[in-house]
């Protein structure tokens with residue numbers, strides 16, 4: 200009898216060391232488990248959203264490649280942007296769907312770091328590419344004579360490649376820095392993917408330097424492109440207003456305003472997430488805000504940037520029966 204008790208105790212002891220070990224090796228993403236009654240509803244909604252994103256952006260890539268009218272710089276940028284949106288959303292959404300399906304969110308440290316790294320790189324690319332697209336519109340509208348020269352194929356490719364690669368080393372460094380912090384205590388991330396703010400909350404070392412780094416890169420990669428975009432659109436609008444009436448400026452105006460809406464949504468939610476002072480309350484609200492820049496903007500972008508456009512609609516009609 201006594202020896203059995205000892206055995207049990209030993210087993211208990213073994214189990215405890217095991218859990219301690221797993222805490223070091225993996226995190227648990229809580230996702231939306233705070234509203235358990237909606238898990239299947241959310242799964243359905245996010246699955247539909249993912250399909251819409253893949254389909255919408257896929258169609259744009261296809262028609263801008265094959266349609267003869269859509270071979271201008273604007274559609275070149277749009278095609279690359281749609282490709283980016285598919286990559287960007289595929290970093291977070293499939294994983295989220297899997298967690299909702301399996302009802303558990305365990306994620307290894309390495310997967311978590313990889314997800315964060317790719318998410319940051321592609322997020323920065325998105326910030327830069329939106330600025331490039333605003334610049335393209337600005338040149339086309341404000342300086343139409345020089346437009347073909349300024350946006351020659353070589354420049355276009357350079358702008359796109361620069362948007363994709365310029366943030367890579369910085370974001371790899373930032374990810375390494377965050378994952379070299381000691382994580383002790385809780386291993387549950389109250390979020391649906393590995394983003395910087397929820398992970399910093401779990402770190403137990405001195406995170407002042409990390410917070411400063413997040414702040415600096417937030418300003419560099421989010422605020423600066425945003426201010427540039429704002430500048431481009433102010434120039435566009437002031438040029439449009441100088442045109443005589445009835446030359447289609449209402450149409451140009453509506454196009455601009457819908458672009459600005461997306462830009463505000465995307466940069467606004469990213470700014471709130473990465474540049475706001477740390478707070479421990481309102482984690483539910485933080486999650487909602489993250490949904491804007493992770494999922495909502497990739498979904499509405501194809502609609503705003505192309506389906507409202509007459510040439511794109513014409514090109515699409517050719518493909519539809």
Ligand SMILES: *[C@@H]1O[C@H](CO)[C@@H](O)[C@H](O)[C@H]1NC(C)=O
Nearest residue numbers: 260278279280282359360363
């Ligand atoms: C977009 O640009 C990147 C970087 O130059 C390139 O790797 C990618 O294939 C491009 N995508 C499309 C659809 O043009």
